[in-house]
Amino acid sequence: MKYAYTIMYVPDVPQSIEFYEKAFGFQRKFITPENDYGELLTGETTIAFASTELGNSNFKKGFEKIPNSGKPLGVELAFTTVNIEADFKKAITAGATEYEPITQKPWGQKVGYVLDNNGFLIEICTPMTAK
Template sequence: MRLASIVIYVSDVPKAMQFYTKAFGFEVNFLDPDVQFPGRISGRQYQFGELKIPGGTVQFGTPALGALLMPGFPEASVSTSVELALYTDDVASVFYQAIQIGGEALRYPEVMPWGQTVAYLRSPEGTYIAICTSPVINNAES
């Protein structure tokens, strides 16, 4: 088994995808701004899209679509408690690019005690994003 994708629920899928493509250079695999699926309720937005990222995909859907597909899904909430961590060799450049595009700085780039460089931001739709170097692996025997 392997991870296929992470899905982030947002109120405006095209707008969220635009941030991720501009801030991080991710490529759009597909975008359906008006998903046609049985059971739709008039006046609600049913949007879905997918970005190709190195190593996988990130998908975006509206809460109305989540509720349509998964009974019991909390349609009223688009806030997330998920953190998306992205590895890069140049944390500062990626971080500041994301801030210029509309991300909110939470913690500026710094080297952690374990040797990893990490920065945190929040995307315009509210997802927490860590921009970091790969963790330093210590193979020393105890």
């Protein structure tokens, strides 16, 4: 088995794709003509966005939408970078909201958290080094 992608259900797929392009430098793979599903080129694992309407059609029992109320759900996407200060600032400039500032962890890693344009929690961190 292989972890292939994460789909995030959002009100506006093209807007979410554009945000991730500006904030994190990912490139769009595609968006459907209906603008209800899109994917980013992010490496081995794909980040995808689907409209809440598409989610409603897929899940007959429904699903909880991201509330975008300030407190994120207990799930995060994590992006590693060697230029954490510049990339953290780039995300904020593109419209992300700082959730926790960059801090140095006891194991040596630098970690900061932002909320994306939909309220999803994003960790921006330096890569872990092998000891």
